[in-house]
Amino acid sequence: xxxAAKIADVCLVLEGTYPYVQGGVSSWVHQIVTELPxxxxxxxxxxxxxxQAVKKxxxxxxxxxxxxxxxLFERPPPAQLVPTPLTAAQRxxxxxxxxxxxxxxxxxxxxxxxWSVIDxxxxxxxxxxxxxxxxxxxxxxxxxLLTEVCGRIAPSExxxxxxxxxxxxxxxxxxxxxxxxxxxxxxxxxxxSTGYAGLLGxxxxxxxxxxYLITEHGIYTKERIAEISxxxxxxxxxxxxxxxxEGMGAFKKMWINLFMFLGEVSYTGAHRIVSLFEGNTHLQIxxxxxxxxxxxxxxxxxPAKFDAALAQRTARLSGGLGEEIxxxxxxxxxxxxxxxxxxxxxxxxxxxxPRAVFHIIGPTEEDxxxxxxxxxxxxxxxxxxxxxxxxxxxxxxxxxxxxxxxxTSISEGLPLIILEAFAAGVPCVATDVGACRELIFxxxxxxxxxxxxxxxxxxxxPLDTADAVLRVISSAENLLTMGRAGRLRAERHYRQVxxxxxxxxxxxxxxWSELSAPNSQLSTS
Amino acid sequence: MAGIGFQLTxxxxxRTLAGGLHAYGFAALIGSGPWVLSMVTLAALGLVLHRAGxxxxxxxxxxxxxxxxxxxxxxxxxxxxxxxRYTADAVFSKQDEKVFPSLLGSLALTLAxxxxxxxxxxxxxxxxxxxxxxxxAGVLMAVSAIWVAAIYVTAVKDYTAVVRCFAVGYAxxxxxxxLLSRSLGISGTMAGFLIGQLVLLLxxxxxxxxxxxTHAPPSFAFxxxxxxxxxxxxxxxxxxLGIWIDKPLHWWLSPHGFPVSGALWASxxxxxxxxxxxxxxxxxxxxxxxxxxxxxxGHYSEFFRLVIERGTLREIVHTKELMADALRDSLARLLxxxxxxxxxxxxSADRLLASLGLGAVQTLxxxxxxxxxxxxxLFLALLTVLFxxxxxxxxxxxxxxxASVNLALTVAGLLADERWYGLGFTSAAAAxxxxxxxxxxxxxxxxxxxxxxxxxLSS
Numbered sequence: 001x002x003x004a005a006k007i008a009d010v011c012l013v014l015e016g017t018y019p020y021v022q023g024g025v026s027s028w029v030h031q032i033v034t035e036l037p038x039x040x041x042x043x044x045x046x047x048x049x050x051x052q053a054v055k056k057x058x059x060x061x062x063x064x065x066x067x068x069x070x071x072l073f074e075r076p077p078p079a080q081l082v083p084t085p086l087t088a089a090q091r092x093x094x095x096x097x098x099x100x101x102x103x104x105x106x107x108x109x110x111x112x113x114x115w116s117v118i119d120x121x122x123x124x125x126x127x128x129x130x131x132x133x134x135x136x137x138x139x140x141x142x143x144x145l146l147t148e149v150c151g152r153i154a155p156s157e158x159x160x161x162x163x164x165x166x167x168x169x170x171x172x173x174x175x176x177x178x179x180x181x182x183x184x185x186x187x188x189x190x191x192x193s194t195g196y197a198g199l200l201g202x203x204x205x206x207x208x209x210x211x212y213l214i215t216e217h218g219i220y221t222k223e224r225i226a227e228i229s230x231x232x233x234x235x236x237x238x239x240x241x242x243x244x245x246e247g248m249g250a251f252k253k254m255w256i257n258l259f260m261f262l263g264e265v266s267y268t269g270a271h272r273i274v275s276l277f278e279g280n281t282h283l284q285i286x287x288x289x290x291x292x293x294x295x296x297x298x299x300x301x302x303p304a305k306f307d308a309a310l311a312q313r314t315a316r317l318s319g320g321l322g323e324e325i326x327x328x329x330x331x332x333x334x335x336x337x338x339x340x341x342x343x344x345x346x347x348x349x350x351x352x353x354p355r356a357v358f359h360i361i362g363p364t365e366e367d368x369x370x371x372x373x374x375x376x377x378x379x380x381x382x383x384x385x386x387x388x389x390x391x392x393x394x395x396x397x398x399x400x401x402x403x404x405x406x407x408t409s410i411s412e413g414l415p416l417i418i419l420e421a422f423a424a425g426v427p428c429v430a431t432d433v434g435a436c437r438e439l440i441f442x443x444x445x446x447x448x449x450x451x452x453x454x455x456x457x458x459x460x461x462p463l464d465t466a467d468a469v470l471r472v473i474s475s476a477e478n479l480l481t482m483g484r485a486g487r488l489r490a491e492r493h494y495r496q497v498x499x500x501x502x503x504x505x506x507x508x509x510x511x512w513s514e515l516s517a518p519n520s521q522l523s524t525s
Numbered sequence: 526m527a528g529i530g531f532q533l534t535x536x537x538x539x540r541t542l543a544g545g546l547h548a549y550g551f552a553a554l555i556g557s558g559p560w561v562l563s564m565v566t567l568a569a570l571g572l573v574l575h576r577a578g579x580x581x582x583x584x585x586x587x588x589x590x591x592x593x594x595x596x597x598x599x600x601x602x603x604x605x606x607x608x609x610r611y612t613a614d615a616v617f618s619k620q621d622e623k624v625f626p627s628l629l630g631s632l633a634l635t636l637a638x639x640x641x642x643x644x645x646x647x648x649x650x651x652x653x654x655x656x657x658x659x660x661x662a663g664v665l666m667a668v669s670a671i672w673v674a675a676i677y678v679t680a681v682k683d684y685t686a687v688v689r690c691f692a693v694g695y696a697x698x699x700x701x702x703x704l705l706s707r708s709l710g711i712s713g714t715m716a717g718f719l720i721g722q723l724v725l726l727l728x729x730x731x732x733x734x735x736x737x738x739t740h741a742p743p744s745f746a747f748x749x750x751x752x753x754x755x756x757x758x759x760x761x762x763x764x765x766l767g768i769w770i771d772k773p774l775h776w777w778l779s780p781h782g783f784p785v786s787g788a789l790w791a792s793x794x795x796x797x798x799x800x801x802x803x804x805x806x807x808x809x810x811x812x813x814x815x816x817x818x819x820x821x822x823g824h825y826s827e828f829f830r831l832v833i834e835r836g837t838l839r840e841i842v843h844t845k846e847l848m849a850d851a852l853r854d855s856l857a858r859l860l861x862x863x864x865x866x867x868x869x870x871x872x873s874a875d876r877l878l879a880s881l882g883l884g885a886v887q888t889l890x891x892x893x894x895x896x897x898x899x900x901x902x903l904f905l906a907l908l909t910v911l912f913x914x915x916x917x918x919x920x921x922x923x924x925x926x927x928a929s930v931n932l933a934l935t936v937a938g939l940l941a942d943e944r945w946y947g948l949g950f951t952s953a954a955a956a957x958x959x960x961x962x963x964x965x966x967x968x969x970x971x972x973x974x975x976x977x978x979x980x981x982l983s984s
Contacts (some may be wrong), residue, residue: 075983137982143974150838158835163977171982 008042008065010507011186011204015046015197019058019067024413025192025217028299030058035500039507042066042184046176046196048073070179072172072196076133080178083134090129094120095141102149107288110261111268118177118203133174137167154250165251169258176200180207188213188510191266194220194287195259198266206269211513213506214266215274215297218413219283221263228255264288271513272506276414277435278443296443297503298435299414300496303487306423309400310487313425316400317476325355325473328402328426330395330417331409333364333371338408338431340377344462345408347381349469356473358387358406361398399424403479404472409433410459419494422486427479428454429468439489447493453486563594563668563695564800570699574706574714582711585653588791589661589715591800595769596646597669600638602765603751603758604631605676606912610754611747612680624737626744628677628730633743635673639666650788656712660719667722674729681736690732694725756917760924764908767928767957771935771950772796778939779946795946797883798890802898805870809863809902816855817909824848825913832976841973849969852910859906860899867899890947897951900958907961911968914975919964927957 012018018029033041041064047053050071060067097113097120104110124131136142146166154162176196183204188211191201198214205212229252267273267289274297275281281294316322327349331337339360346358364371371389378387395417399405405421405428412434419439421428430436437456442448455468472482506512567590574583608631615623643662651658671694678687698721705713751758776782776790785791828844830836836844870877871892878888904927911920935949968975 081982133982138978140974143978147838147973155839156837159838159841160832160835162838167982 006040006065008040008184008186009188010039011042011044011184011189011201013044013046013183013189013191013197013201013204015191015193015195016048016052017192018045019043019056019060020045020047020053022057026058028217029192030060031496032500032503033064034061035496036504036507037061037063039063039504040065042186043068044183044197044200045069046179046200047071050074066184068182068184070175070182072175074175076171076175080132080174081134081137082132083138084130084132086124086129086131086135090124090127091135091139091141094124094131095139095145096120098142099145102145103152107264111264114261114265115206118180121177133171136170136174153254157250161251162254165254169254172196173199173258173262177203180204186210188507188513190215190506192217194263194266195224196262198269199262202266202269205271211271211510212269213272213274214270216280216284217276219275219280219287221259221287222283224259225256228252228259260287278438279434280413297499298494299416299419300494300499301416301419301423301490302496303423303491306396306399306420306425309396309424310483312400313402313483314480317403317480320476321355321403321473321479323355324357325353325403326357326359326401327469327473328359328361328398328405329407330361330398330405330421331407331415332362332366333360333374333389334367335370336410338410338460339370339374341460341462341465342406342408343374343377343381343383343387345406345465345469346383346387348462348466350383350386352466352470353473356386356469358383359398359402360387360389361391361393361395363392364389395420396424399426402426404429404454404469406465406469407431407436408457408459408465412436414439419490422453422483422490422494425480425483425487427472427482427486429457429465429472430454431459432456433459442489443493447489450488450492451481451485453482453489563691564804568800568804570702570718574703583714584791584793585657585786585789586711586714586718588785588789589647589651589657590664590718591772591791591796592646592789593661593665593668595772596642596665597639597672598765599762599769600642601635601669601672602761602763604635604673604761606757606761607750607754608673608676608747609679610757611750612677616680621737622739622741623744623746624677624680625733625739626741627747628674628733628737629743630745631673631747632670634745635669636666639669646788652787654710654712656709657715660712660715663719664715664722667719667726670726671722671729674726674733677733677737678729681732686732687729690725690728693728694721697721697724754917756921760917760921763921763924763928767924767931767953770928770932771953772799774932774935774939774949775946778936794887794943795890798878798887799894799947799950801878801881802870802891802894805863805867805895806898806902808866809859809899810905812862813855813859813902813906813909816858817906820851820855821848821910821913824851828972829976832973838973845969845972848972852965852969856903856906859902863899863902867895870895886943886946889944893947893951897947897954900951900954904954904957904961907958907965910965911961914965914968914972916964916968919968920961923957923961923964926960927953930956 012029012033014029017023018026033039041060043060043064043066045053045067047069048071053069053071094117097117101110101113101117104113121131146163149166150157150159150162173196176199180200180203183200185208186204189201189205190213191197192215194214194216198220201212201214204210264287267284267287270289270293272295273284273289273293274295275284276296276298278296281289281291281296284294285291327346329337329339329342333339342358342360346356349356375389378384399421402421402424403426405417405426407415407418407428407430409415409431410433412431414435415430418428418430418436422439428436428440430440438447440454440456441452442450455472457464457468472478567587571583571587608627611627612624615621615627640662643665644659647653647658647661647665648655651661653661675687678690698718701717701720702714703717705717707713709716772792772795773790775792775795779792779795781794782790782792824844824847828841828848831841831844874888874892874895878884878891883891904923908920908923911917911923931949931953933949934952938945938947938949
């Protein structure tokens with residue numbers, strides 16, 4: 001496909017996801033572009049290396065009119081490494097802008113200075129004196145600025161490491177900025193993360209004076225911080241084992257500062273910032289988003305698809321509890337899901353409710369060691385007949401056979417399985433992480449009035465988990481009541497068609513963006 | 526990404542350490558070191574033989590040897606720095622086995638170039654007895670080979686070995702020339718001198734063989750360096766041209782110049798005074814070598830150690846400042862020492878030259894060129910610093926300034942009168958020193974900038 005012959009309704013700015021990488025976010029994007037055929041999309045894919053984008057994992061529908069790819073961790077084009085010979089006078093405005101940016105007294109001043117930097121680069125280019133990355137590598141002004149910044153933020157750190165960190169932190173940003181010229185024109189921009197994608201989304205929307213929308217599934221900045229604090233490729237004089245809260249090496253901080261900054265630029269440039277659930281909005285505010293522009297739009301499902309399972313289950317339970325009470329765990333058997341806590345809870349539950357059996361449903365091959373440990377634990381507790389590893393199953397079919405769904409995850413976003421369980425009328429017991437609280441107890445007052453669709457537990461607490469499960473399965477009546485609340489909640493607040501409707505509205509009627517114009521410094525160019 | 530960074534650090538390491546090898550930096554000095562020794566011996570030989578009579582015939586011998594020095598230094602000039610660099614790189618990268626074959630290769634190349642030059646010049650253009658002609662051509666080949674071998678002896682890092690070899694070689698030259706001159710006249714002098722030079726060459730090769738000897742065939746791998754380090758080759762050539770250019774100009778253009786025999790020219794009025802003043806170079810150079818190695822070189826390695834081994838910016842800049850201080854300090858000490866020595870010589874020039882039987886004009890030329898030599902020591906010191914800092918392009922510029930000022934002002938002096946003789950060389954040394962001083966200062970000021978920003982982003 002040739003890059004946008006005509007202007008798309010929406011340019012989706014995608015960092016390392018659709019259509020080349022499989023995953024939750026990619027499926028979500030695919031769903032959006034497929035279910036809104038009347039909207040035309042231009043895809044702007046930001047990848048790390050070309051290898052990542054060899055094979056498309058999804059086939060975009062015909063309303064996707066262009067796909068542009070940019071790679072940020074490729075070797076830069078040789079021409080970008082050759083400094084343009086510029087006079088001191090030609091360099092001066094760019095370095096004045098860069099100085100204002102790097103030496104800015106506070107975040108607000110810095111964010112404003114950032115756009116002046118971009119404008120200075122553009123002005124230089126229009127004047128026939130384009131800056132290259134080579135200029136930043138070789139110009140004496142750049143060196144002076146670098147040493148000045150080093151004196152400020154890392155005076156007692158190894159300089160060669162500071163030097164390389166500075167180069168490597170800036171190179172992908174530079175390549176992203178180079179890509180600003182190839183952003184397809186569109187009536188609005190929508191990035192499905194902050195980061196480099198957010199930077200370009202904010203830039204494009206600012207330059208073309210169009211609305212800019214961010215949807216975050218996870219919180220990009222937080223995820224990067226977690227990743228960097230564990231990275232071993234960044235030199236850290238304190239060694240690998242340190243507490244994030246206590247601070248970390250200057251070079252890890254440089255990377256973290258970069259991502260925090262990219263987050264801020266994205267947030268302050270956006271007219272609306274969407275997260276999947278309430279909990280994430282707090283993080284977004286923490287990372288620089290304006291609370292007035294936040295909105296929660298969860299993931300959705302089609303409850304009708306679970307009607308059969310719901311009917312079967314209701315019929316089964318109307319005769320009271322059966323000889324077996326089936327507690328289902330649906331998910332990958334990996335440490336983050338904390339299956340071990342589930343097994344320990346199972347032991348406690350069975351002691352008090354011998355009818356309980358546990359079905360562990362989901363792939364087990366991702367972490368074979370962990371799976372082995374889980375199996376050994378089951379054997380050690382003598383639960384081989386009670387805790388069954390069933391492998392991957394068709395969720396819609398098995399849900400009717402479950403009495404309660406149990407999630408022991410240490411961390412979650414908005415788990416789709418809870419929505420699916422609700423649609424099939426299965427109550428859930430889940431740890432109080434991610435969106436679980438608002439799913440099970442309700443988010444708004446009206447939502448809460450629907451009743452509880454299960455219970456919440458503390459993480460890593462087998463006894464708490466056992467108590468909650470026992471309370472939920474205390475009677476068939478309780479199971480049915482909670483199941484009804486869940487089904488209602490899924491129908492009222494998590495319907496896929498309604499969620500698609502919200503995005504359709506975003507895409508086709510831009511009035512929302514006038515109500516929440518971004519920060520003043522962004523609207524003036 | 527981690528991988529890239531690691532690789533680059535390695536690259537950086539290689540660059541800085543190889544660039545900083547001492548032997549390489551010293552090449553510029555070594556080029557004139559053995560030469561001074563040779564001059565001392567020649568002067569002594571001259572005195573002894575003069576006493577024995579036959580002064581007129583001896584002139585031919587000394588003029589021929591002067592031409593040999595001029596030819597050999599200019600012709601081997603491009604090789605000197607290049608071979609220093611090549612051996613330094615080989616030793617640094619632990620490829621010692623490359624050293625001896627490259628000595629054999631470079632000797633073969635030197636002989637191949639100098640044989641036709643020597644035989645062509647001395648047999649074809651210098652009317653003299655055949656033994657003299659052939660011996661003179663042999664001396665040209667031997668002396669050229671000695672300049673090349675001296676570079677390798679330096680790589681052995683036994684600086685006293687260089688001096689020992691020269692002492693032995695010139696002692697033999699001295700005795701053999703004196704003995705053979707009695708039966709064979711001037712041809713015997715040249716033949717005897719040749720014998721000593723061959724002894725010198727062989728003792729040097731023995732020193733190198735003991736350290737790096739292999740039975741591998743001669744290697745010409747160093748020839749690649751002509752392409753890779755063209756600046757170095759040009760530096761060596763132009764520096765030696767700059768040192769010599771004023772002499773033939775005086776032979777050919779001065780009213781005092783005349784053909785001694787065929788193509789051999791001389792201008793004793795100028796030559797003798799200039800050679801004498803060149804002898805004053807020795808103490809200053811010794812002092813500079815010593816202080817440079819103890820202070821500047823130490824800070825220099827510390828600078829790159831800090832760069833590679835994760836020093837802070839403040840530490841790196843501080844060490845660079847120490848390096849600059851050390852350099853200023855040793856230059857000041859050098860200037861004081863050489864200055865005092867030069868001043869003493871300038872003041873006693875009258876009596877000194879009178880005792881050697883030289884006249885008033887020569888005394889003036891001697892005094893003027895003494896100051897030139899004092900400046901030349903500074904110039905050489907600064908050139909060495911530029912080599913240390915890997916600024917071969919800058920060094921080349923300095924050498925070009927030095928050579929062209931010498932050429933232009935010597936011609937101008939010759940067009941004027943005797944009072945201007947020697948000023949060409951002295952002004953050239955002054956100009957070279959100023960340019961080298963400015964460039965070295967700039968290079969030092971920008972050292973950390975250059976060191977870091979010249980690291981390529983990817984290898």
